[in-house]
Amino acid sequence: MNPRTIPEDIIQQIRERADIVETVSAYLRLNKAGQNFKGLCPFHSEKTPSFTVSPSRQMFHCFGCGTGGDIFSFVMKIDGESFASAVRQIADRVGIQVPSVGMRQERDETGQRRETLLQLNDAATEFFETSLWNSSLGKKGMEYLHARGMQEETIRTFRLGFARPSWDALAQAMRTKGWTDADLVDAGIAIPRESQEGKQRTGVYDRFRDRIIFPISDLQGRVIGFGGRVLDDTQPKYLNSPETLLFHKSRQLYAMEKARTEATRRNALMVVEGYFDVISLHQAGIRNVVATLGTALTSSHLPLIQRFSKNLKLVFDPDSAGIRAALRTAATEMLDLFAGRGISVDVVTLPDQRDPDTVVREGGAMAFDQLVDGAETLIDFVIRHSLSQATDQSIEAQVKNLDAVLAIISRTSDSYQSLYLKQIAERLGIDEHVLRTQHRGASEKTSTPARHAHKMAGPPPSPQSGKAEEMLLQLIIQDKVSPEWLDDLQASEFVHRDYQELFTWVQAMPEDEHITSAKHFIAFGEQNPEYESLISRLALRPLECEEHDIERAVRECVSHIRARNLDDQFSERTRQMRIAEREGRPAEDMHTQLEALRQAKSAYAQQSG
Ligand SMILES: [Zn+2]
Known part of the structure; x- marks a missing residue:
């Protein structure tokens, strides 16, 4: 419950x-x-x-x-x-x-802790915002943002902030608002002081200092973590919250809550490398854009991504570490995973020395859209990139690269394989047949990992007896049944436990609302989540009988359930009678009972056709 x-x-x-x-x-x-x-x-x-x-x-x-x-x-x-x-x-x-x-009163303690941390994150975000907008220290942060082309409205929309160059400005401010050091550490915004050289040190210090702050939100727009960027060349350039109860950087994406609507509408989601890239593109009106939280894109991101679009566009700056990471990942898991999920992946390559930010600032949204239109598929990209690297390498390196590419190709469908082999042959000036032979060798070495079979929550067992019970409940849940048609059927007459439970619920309804509407079952499902799937299936599955035939169908189901019950009783009595006879006890009574059952049974059998 x-x-x-x-x-x-x-x-x-x-x-x-x-x-x-x-x-x-x-x-x-x-x-x-x-x-x-x-x-x-x-x-x-x-x-x-x-x-x-x-x-x-x-x-x-x-x-x-x-x-x-x-x-x-x-x-x-x-x-x-x-x-x-x-x-x-x-x-x-x-x-x-x-x-x-x-x-x-929420009994779920984790839920309560999450709630606390969400509130703290929100308070911290406000503090960072105030520092940016209202403090003299924040002036350099604001100047930096303006220099990066950020408009004030954008700064407010993304709730950008500034962490002061102080060891405990945030911690102090939060403490005066009633948060504890443990809260601050759990939220990932403070770090416990460690004892050093025998000196006992207590308390905490701010994780983010002298940085532009990017609050990272969940799908409801609640802040779950932070990214911080330095204003100069100090390393690390970017710093993110650590893993917390709320923040999981391998699963979440920056600005997903702002990109979701547009991603669904345009049926495409773009992934760029930096927070500023996301913000610049949103500012330019291109809103189906997110960024990873300082990690490579992996299978952990898929559940989130595929909710909004099956078309993923990866935006890369050609010289960046992102490309090299993408190649590594692409070769090992990306292609396999994305193809297996029916997600198409395109790669948008930016011109030299440009990032999305500079592209939209110089050429507007149109310039960026043009680049997106020229996107190539992930596999095309991998082939082109691996092979262009290959030409200025040693023969051994080239062969190794080619093998890696062929291994990737062997994971695609047959029709693509021959297309790609042809392309590679042309690109390298190799005879296609030679390449095919080598390809066969490569694909034997790499067997495609078995995809996880999706576990199906199958329908409940439904042999003949279950069928009548199921159909009856389907008709009831879909509001098609008049109580008198049920002929005083009792839950105890049901054989299947699940249907019995549901029918018990029907009987427990107030008399005047007896068997009225699906809404009763909605409440039942909420209180008994294990029944939700069964209820929604029965509620939404098309009926097998015509509207005008429903009364007859209901009466047939009832008869069928009863006949089946009598069958069971009949077998049980027969068994008892045999035992009695074997043990020499009188079985006269039983013969009479059995005969009565036999007659009742044949009566129902006639009714239920
Ligand atoms: Zn499904």
Whole structure:
């Protein structure tokens, strides 16, 4: 059971005012399909949409991987939120106040700690902003930002700030606001002082000093960490928050919360190398842009990326370390991973000595768009880059490089393989047949790693008996059933545990609302998450019978369930009778009972066709 720390009537209000289609649309592209909407599932990789959202039932279900539920569980699953914070997030969006008492009572301790650190990060961000805008020390920070072409509105939008050249300006300010040293350390903004040469030292000092501060936010725009850049040539040029409860640099991306809408709309997400590049491009109106948090792009970023777009564009400055890192990664995992997920990856190469920042400043958004239009696929890029390096190297190095490229090519589909081999042959002036022979050698050495089979949350066991129970519940959840058709069916008559649970819930509903609507099941699913997928599947799956035929279908299901029950009783009685006879006990009574059962059974068998 989820801890329900928020009053039920408020949850109900939020549910009524929020719209699941609107909420889901913020994460993925949905298209109208009959009464429902369909899109590519964000929870598993697929090429044809099986992710279905129903505006009338306010539920979603993926018929590919079985993930399903209501608006709250969608937000919980996609943003990794607790139930309470998913409710609060949606409440915020629809303008409903959730009493803060619920917040303090949140039983989930980690959730509470996260909340504390988020509040601290926000306070720290404000402090950095104030230092930039209002302090005399911040003047040089502001001058630096202006010199980099940052407009004031942009500085405010990205909440850029300044860390003073002091050992504890931030720590002191936060302490006076009631935060403890432990809070500061856990948030990653302060570092504990270490004892040195026998001198016992206590307390903490600021992690970020004399730097421009880039707050890094989660998808809801809450600050989870910071990046800091020096104003001169001091090393390290960039410094990021360490891993904390909130900040995971290998999974998160800078400015994703600002890029998400545009990435979905344009169906492309661009990854650049620096925070300033992101900001300059956003300022120029190109908003589907993010940056990694000082790490290479890896498989850990994929869950976040593929929520918003299947088309990734990597923007590289040709001389940078980024390219070399990309090549290394590309060869080992990038191609494999991206191709396996159906994500297409293009590489945008910038002119010499230019970064996105200088390109838009000199030529505007148009100049940058032109570069994007000229992007090449990742594999083209890898081939071109490896081979252009090869020409000025020793023969051995060239052969080694070629082998590496061939190994990469062997991971692509057959039709691409021959295309690439042809290109390489032309580029190197080698006979294509010679290359093919070598390619065969290379591909034998590298076997493609097996892709993880996606674990399917399959349908519950449904042999014949389960089928009637399932169909009956589907009709009930879809509001098609009149109570009298059920002929006083009891939950105890169900064989399958899951259906029995659901039917118990039906019976527990208030008399006047007895068997009315899917909304009762939404609440049930929230309290029993293990049933969410089953409920959403039954709620959104198309009916197998015609509207005018529903009463007959319901009555048939009931008869079928009863006949099956009698079958079980019949077998049980027969077994008991045999035992009694073997042990020489009188079995007269049992014969009579058995005969009664036989008759009842045949009556039901006739009814259920
Ligand atoms: Zn799915």
